Amino acid sequence: MATSSESLPQDPASSRGQTRKGLTLSSFNWLGVLPFFLFALMFLILPTLTLMVGAFQDANGHFTLANIGKLFDSNILSAYQISIEVSAASALGGSVIGMLLALAAIQGGLPQWIRPTLMTFSGVASNFAGVPLSFAFLSTLGRMGLVTVLLRTYADIDLYGTGFTILSFLGLTLTYLYFQIPLMVLIVTPAIDGLRAEWREACESLGGSGFHYWWHIALPILWPSILGSALLLFANAFGAVATAYALTGSSLNIVPILLYAQIRGDVLHDQNLGYALALGMVVITGLSNAGYIWLRSRAERGRE
């Protein structure tokens, strides 16, 4: 006798009840993520929209392309160039050193306590930025910094005699590396963990060496993750303002400092130019993040 529930007509009342119940549950779930969306709306989406609109307005609120045009002034172009160079240098340095650190801790055959220690340190250090980080670097590598003095006193090395200064491109890059390296360690560790021991063993049993394994298998697998992480590091450095400002004041012409000068209300004040500068930063970091997301999805697809 065919009495399967599928063949029975649905009770409209019960069907409505399920829908109501489903809606209630669904609404409750939406309520859970509401604070996030509110937060994103108030502190990300609305400000972004405001600066996008403001970038195309003059001080009286009329439409203009003058702010965008000013972005191509030599001073501002130079600021973008230096910002991109500092970000690229710290992203590159952070990626290479962070990658090697993570590899050593995960696959280097080091004592087991190394990995959790490195991860804990990386978690803290990747968030160490702004005034405290700048102060830390000024106290160590500044003209009268501890390391500078120790090197001069005990190793007869005059760091500043070599032309080095913490308030320079190299100094800022070094300071950024302090949070870029641990950030790379944190981002790339899951990718390295995803390298299966069997791949290396399969390579060896087929006659391949350690070099063959890295060249033909591990690096091509890790490549999207490494490149994606480097792009994220680039975006991270490009948007950093507090560290740069606290460290160099206005002695280094980078975009975040230039932007800060436009909106803080001193003699250089031009709020709408500030919006345009910010829009340029949004475009560059947006492209960088989009590249990261695309490469990350490629890396994950390959492991299905």
Place this chain on the structure above:
Amino acid sequence: MAFLTIANLHKRFDDHVVVHDFNMSIEQGEFITFLGPSGCGKTTVLRMIAGFETPTSGAITVGKDDITHLSPQKRGIGMVFQSYALFPNMNVTDNIAFGLKMRKLSSADISRKVAEVIKLVELKGKENHYPHELSGGQRQRVALARALVVEPRILLLDEPLSALDARIRKNLREQIRDIQRRLGLTTIFVTHDQEEALTMSDRIFVMNQGRVEQEGRAEMVYTQPATEFVARFMGNYNLLGAADAHKLLGLDIQGHMAIRPESIHVLDASANQEGALDATIRQHQLLGSIIRYQVESQGITLQVDRLNRTASDLMPAGTAVKLQISRDDMREVR
């Protein structure tokens, strides 16, 4: 002279000994299975043969070559892994060609050999697919092809079928055995599945706690278990302790008496057979072609298998029967 000889192999990880005094010699072209539960040391022995683990002591020789401390690259031993271990950044052709490229063969030779082995494992049309685009069975056939194409002296298969569903597993095990026979390839297969071991192997090494419990031809290991462990692991043997064996069968033994469920004959309660035991059906399980009964006699429960020919064969719980067990079908085990 044996083709592969393993002598007095030991392996210790810190304080934990995982392989005790393992000895084995196999002939060229044999299909050998290491059978045992998880953690019995079977994969560790396989990995020592492959060169992925270094023995604490002992020797492994292939022909006249001592390969105990040789790197995996120089052993000429192919391996198929349980998790396939296909390179995810390479398509089927590149995965299979990898070993040939490492041997620096010409591209013409590589193409010819890859095409041959793809035909052998029936993967034609999948040459440009990436591992994530293949089913589990197809991935394992690529892994098999990749190991076969370099013409290894010995092929090692580490539970290659355990991640696959039952139907694909059955097809693939027949395919592996067929290819192994055609190529005359010396093969060592690791599994915890006794059905796989029985259907595929020339010889089986049953392992337990790092030792070989019993070694022999498949039919012998199944019908003549040497120990209680083998009897329990190989089938659903009825194992009677000394007291139960005396009570039920009137036999005085030292260890256990092992009786296969299919060797116990169920007779009608009215049968007048000498030595038959009075018994009662307690419950049954339908196992497809087999009906497995729990039958109680003198307070002792036995498992009895009967062929499931027709629906009327099924005896309900409470049915009084007689059981006849031939002395030839009983085996005393340690």
